[in-house]
Amino acid sequence: MITGNLKSSYAADEQVLDNRWKRGFLLACLAGLAAIAAFGNNYVILIACQMGIMLIAVTGVNVVIGYTGLMSLGHAAFVAIGAYAVVIFHNTAGAWLPDSVATVVAIPVAVAVSALIGVIVGLPSLRVKGLYLAVATLSANFIVIFLIEQDVFAPWTGGMNGINTPAPNLLGWEMDTRREQFVLIAALAVLSLLAAQNLFRTRVGRAFIAIRDRDYSAEILGISLYRYKLMSFAISAAYCGLAGALFAYFYARILPEQFELDLSLMLVAAIIVGGMGRTMGPVFGVIVIVMVPEVITVLFGAIAGGGAELAQIRAPIQEIAFGALIVGFLLFEPFGITHITDRALRALNRWPFARG
Amino acid sequence: MLSVRDLHLSFGGIKALQGVGFDAVPGEITAIIGPNGAGKTSLFNAISGFYRPERGKVMFDGQEITGLRPDKRAALGMARTFQNIALFRGMSVLDNIKLGAHTRLNAGVFDALRYFGRAQAEELALRADIENRVIEFLELDLIRKAPITALPYGLQKRVELGRALAMRPRLLMLDEPVAGMNREETEDMARFILDVQEEFGTTILLVEHDMHLVMDICTKVVVLNFGQQIASGTPDEVRRDRGVIEAYLGAAA
Amino acid sequence: MGQILQFAINGLMSGAIYALIAVGLVSVFKATRVVNFAHGYLIMFGAYFYFTFAVLVPQAAWAPEWLQSWRPEWMLAMRADLPMFSPMAAVLDWLANLPRIVLGLIGALVCNALLGLLIERVLMRPLMGQSVFAMIMLTVGLISILSGAAQLIWTSDAEFVPSLAPNTPIRFELFGSMIFLFGADLANMVIALLIFGGIVLMVRYTKSGIAIRATAEDQSTAYSMGISVPRVFSRAWVLASTTGAVAGAILATRNGISPSLGLFGFSVLAIVLMGGLDSYLGVFVAAMVVGVLEALTQWQFGGEWAGIVPYVAVLLVILVRPYGLFGSKEIERI
Numbered sequence: 001m002i003t004g005n006l007k008s009s010y011a012a013d014e015q016v017l018d019n020r021w022k023r024g025f026l027l028a029c030l031a032g033l034a035a036i037a038a039f040g041n042n043y044v045i046l047i048a049c050q051m052g053i054m055l056i057a058v059t060g061v062n063v064v065i066g067y068t069g070l071m072s073l074g075h076a077a078f079v080a081i082g083a084y085a086v087v088i089f090h091n092t093a094g095a096w097l098p099d100s101v102a103t104v105v106a107i108p109v110a111v112a113v114s115a116l117i118g119v120i121v122g123l124p125s126l127r128v129k130g131l132y133l134a135v136a137t138l139s140a141n142f143i144v145i146f147l148i149e150q151d152v153f154a155p156w157t158g159g160m161n162g163i164n165t166p167a168p169n170l171l172g173w174e175m176d177t178r179r180e181q182f183v184l185i186a187a188l189a190v191l192s193l194l195a196a197q198n199l200f201r202t203r204v205g206r207a208f209i210a211i212r213d214r215d216y217s218a219e220i221l222g223i224s225l226y227r228y229k230l231m232s233f234a235i236s237a238a239y240c241g242l243a244g245a246l247f248a249y250f251y252a253r254i255l256p257e258q259f260e261l262d263l264s265l266m267l268v269a270a271i272i273v274g275g276m277g278r279t280m281g282p283v284f285g286v287i288v289i290v291m292v293p294e295v296i297t298v299l300f301g302a303i304a305g306g307g308a309e310l311a312q313i314r315a316p317i318q319e320i321a322f323g324a325l326i327v328g329f330l331l332f333e334p335f336g337i338t339h340i341t342d343r344a345l346r347a348l349n350r351w352p353f354a355r356g
Numbered sequence: 357m358l359s360v361r362d363l364h365l366s367f368g369g370i371k372a373l374q375g376v377g378f379d380a381v382p383g384e385i386t387a388i389i390g391p392n393g394a395g396k397t398s399l400f401n402a403i404s405g406f407y408r409p410e411r412g413k414v415m416f417d418g419q420e421i422t423g424l425r426p427d428k429r430a431a432l433g434m435a436r437t438f439q440n441i442a443l444f445r446g447m448s449v450l451d452n453i454k455l456g457a458h459t460r461l462n463a464g465v466f467d468a469l470r471y472f473g474r475a476q477a478e479e480l481a482l483r484a485d486i487e488n489r490v491i492e493f494l495e496l497d498l499i500r501k502a503p504i505t506a507l508p509y510g511l512q513k514r515v516e517l518g519r520a521l522a523m524r525p526r527l528l529m530l531d532e533p534v535a536g537m538n539r540e541e542t543e544d545m546a547r548f549i550l551d552v553q554e555e556f557g558t559t560i561l562l563v564e565h566d567m568h569l570v571m572d573i574c575t576k577v578v579v580l581n582f583g584q585q586i587a588s589g590t591p592d593e594v595r596r597d598r599g600v601i602e603a604y605l606g607a608a609a
Numbered sequence: 610m611g612q613i614l615q616f617a618i619n620g621l622m623s624g625a626i627y628a629l630i631a632v633g634l635v636s637v638f639k640a641t642r643v644v645n646f647a648h649g650y651l652i653m654f655g656a657y658f659y660f661t662f663a664v665l666v667p668q669a670a671w672a673p674e675w676l677q678s679w680r681p682e683w684m685l686a687m688r689a690d691l692p693m694f695s696p697m698a699a700v701l702d703w704l705a706n707l708p709r710i711v712l713g714l715i716g717a718l719v720c721n722a723l724l725g726l727l728i729e730r731v732l733m734r735p736l737m738g739q740s741v742f743a744m745i746m747l748t749v750g751l752i753s754i755l756s757g758a759a760q761l762i763w764t765s766d767a768e769f770v771p772s773l774a775p776n777t778p779i780r781f782e783l784f785g786s787m788i789f790l791f792g793a794d795l796a797n798m799v800i801a802l803l804i805f806g807g808i809v810l811m812v813r814y815t816k817s818g819i820a821i822r823a824t825a826e827d828q829s830t831a832y833s834m835g836i837s838v839p840r841v842f843s844r845a846w847v848l849a850s851t852t853g854a855v856a857g858a859i860l861a862t863r864n865g866i867s868p869s870l871g872l873f874g875f876s877v878l879a880i881v882l883m884g885g886l887d888s889y890l891g892v893f894v895a896a897m898v899v900g901v902l903e904a905l906t907q908w909q910f911g912g913e914w915a916g917i918v919p920y921v922a923v924l925l926v927i928l929v930r931p932y933g934l935f936g937s938k939e940i941e942r943i
Contacts, residue, residue, distance in 0.1 A: 010483045071742060073749075124924065127931040130741045131644055135882045136927055138875065139920035146917045198471035202479060203454075203461045205468065210444050210455055217442035220404060221523070222430030222459035231465060261875070265749055272746055277446065316760035323753030330747050331735055 016197065033186045037179065045178050051290050052185035053246050056192045058270045058282040060239025063196060065268065066276035067205065068232040069212030070125050071134040073264050074141030077121070078114045078237040080259035082244025083165075084148060085110035087254065088156050090166045100172040103249070110245040111238045117144075118237020125229045141264055148256045162255035165248045175249075185246050192239060197279045199235070208232055209277070240267075269326045275336025284337035292325060293318045357382040357559040358403070358527050363412035365395075365402055365583075372398040373409070374583045380527070380576075385553055385560040387570045390580035391603060396563045397439060399580070400531050403561075404436050405429050416527065431459045435525035437516045439532045439563075443504045449515050450500045453486055456522030490518045493555075494548060510541040517548065521556075528552065529561045534569055542566060546573055571595065579603070611786030616904040618788060622798040624900025626863075629801035629856045630877040631884075631892045632808050633849030638886050639812070639825040640845035643733060646748040649874015650755035651721065651850050655857025657763050658720040660770055660866050663713025679708050696777040699792070703775035710771050717854040725850025729843050756871060763866075772862040773797060797859045804852060809889045817844060825887070879923040885936025895934060898922070 007013040017023045036048050061075050086106045094102040124136035147153065149160045157163060167176045168184060175181045199205040207228045210218035215225055248254055266289060274285025300314045333339060358380040365373040372395045380386045388396050401407045403414055405426035414422045416432055435456070443452050461482065463475040491497050494514055504512060513533060520528055533549065534542045546569055552558055564570050570577060570591065577594040579587040581603040587594050594600055634648050645651070667676040680688075684701055691698045703710075728751065736747055774796030780789055812818035823831040824841045832838050860870055877896075884895030899919050907915040926934060 010487065011480050014480060014483060065742075071745070073745075124927055128927055131745065131886070132882055132927060132931065132933075134745055135878055136924060139879055139924055142875070142920045143917050143924075150913070195469040198475070199468050201471060202463050202468040202475045203458050204463065204465055206447070206451060206455050207458060209446055209451075213444035213446050214442050216406065216426075217438065217444065218455075219426040220430060220436050220438075220442075221455055221519070222427050223455075224425075224427045235465065265752070268746065268749070312764065313761055316757040319753045319757030319760070321757075323750040323755075323757065326750030327732060327747060327754065330743055330750065331732075334739075334743060 014201070016201070030190070033190070037183055037186065040179075040182075042178065045182050047290060047294060049178060049182050049185050049250055051286050052182070052189040053243050053250065054267075054270065054290060055189045055282055055286045056246070057240045057243035058267055058274070058286055059192050059196045060236035060243070061267045062236075062271050062276065062278075062282050063199070063208070063239065064232050064236035066271055066278070066281060067200065067212060068208040068229070070122075070229060070232060071130060072137040072233070072236070073134050073261070073268065074121065074137035074139070074144075075236065075240050075267055076259045076261070076263035077141040077144035078118060078240035079244035079247065079263065080144060080148060080256065081117055081237075082110045082114045082241030083248040083254050083259070084157055084163075084244075085113045085241070086245045086248040087163055087165050091156070099169050099174075102166075103168045103170060107242065107245050111241045114241020114244065115234040115238040118233045118235075118241075119230050121237070122230045122233025125233065126226055138261065138264070141261060145256050145260055148259075157256075160256060162253050164253050165251060168249040178250075181246075181250055185250070188242065188246065192242065193279065193282070196239075200279075204228075204231070212277075266322075269322065271336075272334075273325060273329050273336055275338030278336070278338040280341070281336055281338050284341075288325070288337070289322075292321055296321060357417060358561065359413075359415040360399075360403065361413045361415070363399070363402060363409050363414070365398055365407055365409045371583050373402065375412075376578075376580065376583075376585045377412070378578045378585070378588050380559055380561050382559050383553070383557050384575035385549070385562060385573055386576045386578065387562045387564055387574040388578050388580065389564060389567075389570055393582070394580040395583040396580055397531060398583075400436065400529055400561075400563060403529065404434070430523065433523070433526035434529065435520035435523045435527070436529040437513075437520055437531055437533065439535065441509075441512050441516055443512060443516055443519070445504050448501050448503055449496060449507070449518075450486075450491075452504065452515060453490055453496075453518045453522050454482060456490075456519035457482055457486065457524075459523065486522055490521050493521070493551070494518045510537055510545075513537070513545065514548070517545075517552075521552065524556075525558060527561065528558045531563050532565065533562065534564065534566050542569060549573065611788075612908060613905070614783060614786055615788055616908040617901050618783075618790070619794075620901030620904030621897060622790075622794050622900070623903060624897035625798040625801040625805075626856060626859055627877050627880055627896035627900055628805050628893050629852060629859070630873060631881050631896055632805050632889065633852045633856075634877065634881045635887065635889055635892050636808065636812070636821070636852075637845045637849045638881075640821045641733065641737075641842050642825070643744045643748070644878070644881075644886070645751075645849065646745060646878065647751035647755055647874065648849065648853065649877065650752055650759070650871040651725065652853040652857040652860065652873060653759060653868065653870040654724060654755060655717050655721045655850070655854030656861040656866055656870050657759055657857075658717040658854065659713045659858040659861055660763070661713075662716030663709045663771055664769075666712065666716070667709045676708050676712065678705050680705050696775075699777040700775045703772075706771040710773060713771070714773075714855070714858060717858055718851050721850040721854035721857075722847045725846040725853075726843055728850075729846035733842065733846070734839070752871070756868060759868060770858075770861045770866060773800065773858065793862065797863065800855065801859065804855060805889075805893065808848065808852065812889070817841075821845060876919040879919040882933055883919075883923045883926045885933030887937060888933070888935035891933055891935025895922075895926075 005019050007018070012018065017026060036044060040048065057075070057079055061072070064070050064072050089106045089109050090102055094106055097105060121137060121140045125133050128136065148157050151159050153159070167174065168181065169175065170184065173180070175184060200209070207218065207223045210221065210223055211225065211228055219225060270285035270289045271281060272285070273288050274283065275281035296318050297314065300310055303310070329336065361377045363373050363376045376399060388399060390396055398407065402409050405424055409422065413420055416429070416434065421429055421432070444455065461478055463478055467473065467475040491500055494517065496515065496518060499507060499511065504515065507515065517530070517533065530549070534545050537545065549560065550573055553560055562570070562574065574591055577589065577591050578585060579594055579600050586599045586603060587597045630648070630652060634645060637643060637645050666672055684704065688698065688701050732747060732751065736743055772793040774793045777792040778789065779792055779795065780787060782788070812821055820831070820836045820841050821844070823834065823836055824838050828838055857870065860873065864870065880895045880899050881892050883899070884891030884893070899922055902922065903915040903918045906918050
């Protein structure tokens with residue numbers, strides 16, 4: 001039970017990590033990440049990298065859907081743009097730069113390009129809301145992937161067959177093992193999460209929440225809906241672009257079909273499961289969304305022992321499990337896992353005075 | 357401070373406002389009254405910028421603002437509360453009030469993402485300012501971290517007033533600030549409104565149904581009926597005006 | 610000139626099918642205020658049910674011979690005299706398939722209706738009155754469930770599915786140029802238009818149709834007027850899933866059976882939003898326009914580009930008319 005958590009200055013009250021339990025938790029998480037980097041086996045590192053990349057993307061999606069309330073079903077397009085921007089950069093302008101510098105330049109370029117396209121895709125949000133915006137962003141996703149697949153652009157994008165990607169090289173440190181890449185991904189994931197939380201301690205983040213809750217009231221307070229809606233799209237697109245850039249560096253090859261509607265829906269599912277509009281929401285959501293298919297694979301391996309027939313139904317079962325997760329959370333726990341942890345922590349906080 | 361000239365507003369066939377015009381008394385409290393459906397909230401919405409009038413002008417501080425968007429008007433110093441409480445239910449009282457000061461702050465996206473540095477300094481200064489000027493002033497200190505949804509109606513209205521005050525407005529528009537309140541709450545709110553006017557010299561424009569409140573604290577009263585302006589003057593003058601009595605009580609048989 | 614006309618007519622035929630798919634979406638939206646993002650997958654199930662009852666069941670060991678192919682004596686006699694590709698031969702071949710076509714359609718309609726009822730009762734009912742987001746995401750979750758389930762149940766590859774009408778080639782002249790159609794396509798278009806028209810008339814003139822419109826306007830008032838709102842919901846979903854079954858059957862005969870049939874749902878979703886969510890007329894116009902545009906795009910730029918026509922079209926329309934061509938504006942009271 002946490003008692004005596006009183007503050008004597010406004011500055012102290014404004015802190016996020018205002019008691020030693022929260023500080024301890026953060027340190028434990030960081031220590032955990034370091035442990036994974038040092039001691040994890042290849043499988044663990046692989047899963048951790050996937051989670052890290054997805055975490056960055058879902059954090060971005062959380063900004064636009066969870067905090068600003070704008071429904072976007074097309075954010076996979078920005079992940080694609082980030083990934084392909086990195087590849088195209090390395091193949092064109094980056095070819096003139098020394099290897100050690102190319103990566104450091106490519107990542108910001110990919111983020112900037114994604115943000116720019118995010119503004120364009122966000123334009124419909126100025127005219128329409130809700131359902132119409134959802135379909136508009138969905139359409140944008142289809143169009144972007146379609147353009148990437150076209151033969152016209154194949155010299156740059158590799159068309160439908162995909163294209164090979166370079167390994168990251170951070171000022172001389174060539175990261176060609178998964179473990180090294182994990183360090184980069186983990187660092188960027190932690191920084192992105194912190195930056196997103198910072199956003200909501202300032203006027204910018206508050207403006208987003210205001211737009212979500214009651215946009216005419218936000219206007220009356222001087223918040224320009226145009227500006228902030230587009231800003232929300234740009235920020236979330238930038239996050240997804242960063243995730244896409246890391247995706248390109250992590251995998252040896254990228255294909256347009258990896259960025260289709262399925263990925264957009266997976267991002268949104270993660271935020272529903274984790275909890276919308278909360279900092280830890282993306283973390284919980286990503287853990288569940290990445291672990292569930294893995295758990296199913298492991299279960300199938302244990303039961304079937306590698307039989308070919310059962311392997312065939314593994315993919316459909318994963319799909320059904322995914323859909324069931326979304327449906328289940330929406331019906332029974334619409335505020336996501338963060339709500340469950342809230343309740344648990346509150347009960348813990350009141351112990352032994354709480355009953356149940 | 358605020359002048360409205362010959363305002364005409366229609367929704368399809370419904371004439372919400374027909375030729376309304378008055379000046380709000382600078383530094384004093386002006387009330388807009390009228391039976392239900394008279395067009396009071398439409399008038400407020402036109403002054404706020406949500407509706408574009410077909411004819412007429414809205415002038416603020418000598419400047420014409422008739423075509424200006426609502427968010428731009430806030431930057432000029434116009435604050436407003438809503439009839440049906442437009443607080444942000446996903447945030448605490450403190451965050452809601454901080455939002456009132458949005459136009460006075462400057463942090464951009466990159467400052468915000470970094471937080472430590474410019475944005476933090478701004479936020480801490482804002483917190484101190486709001487605590488002194490708004491939270492202590494409106495006696496909200498005990499509930500500052502409470503979520504809006506947990507507050508009773510009367511307190512929510514007070515928080516909305518606080519949010520408007522955080523803007524340091526030159527014109528404060530209150531849409532039915534004491535609607536649905538009992539005697540005690542009404543007196544509290546009246547006291548706060550008077551305090552705002554005395555302490556900060558804000559021009560206040562009020563839409564109200566509570567006649568006691570209006571007659572007690574207002575310097576000038578404008579009466580609307582069916583979108584038309586039927587009287588305007590001091591509370592005493594309006595109280596005795598024939599047209600006003602007819603509008604409210606009906607013509608003598 | 611002739612080519613444009615040919616493609617335009619093909620486009621109209623596609624458009625009719627889109628309209629048929631769309632009528633289910635609009636009806637469910639009118640009645641329940643829910644837009645079913647998984648409608649395409651309901652249609653896919655309809656197609657698979659048709660496949661099951663029209664192909665798999667007749668092939669089963671316990672099915673009678675005539676189910677697979679009905680060839681009575683007189684038909685064989687007539688057939689023997691005819692040349693290979695004559696219209697009459699096509700009609701006779703179709704007649705031979707008729708029993709399994711009928712079984713397929715009945716099976717598809719019944720099974721899909723049950724599926725629609727199940728979905729409405731189990732998933733949609735609990736979410737009544739919740740936010741738009743929750744409703745969209747629920748149907749999105751449904752997409753994965755239906756897609757996975759279909760893959761689990763029917764794992765065989767695409768096979769031939771009997772078309773609903775005789776597949777004779779039809780040639781005729783229009784404005785001086787030769788137009789070439791398949792009878793089956795024409796019949797599909799007629800079926801789609803008839804069903805679409807029938808439903809519009811039903812919603813406008815019958816008691817249950819009025820119940821749907823009343824519920825669409827104001828659920829509580831409809832309740833107090835004695836309209837059983839849950840029953841209206843069920844009916845709307847059954848309507849959507851049965852029209853979806855027919856659309857699925859048609860699509861199966863035209864495009865073949867595959868899980869990608871589900872993607873039609875998204876392009877029709879774009880069409881529905883383009884036309885205006887609650888307007889049958891708007892949706893009809895939008896479906897025809899998109900059908901023709903797709904065909905013309907195919908003619909000029911090749912088949913691939915036709916795929917994104919509905920998405921580009923909806924974005925353009927939204928820019929100009931945010932609620933679709935014929936949609937009604939939602940007014941928010943401040």
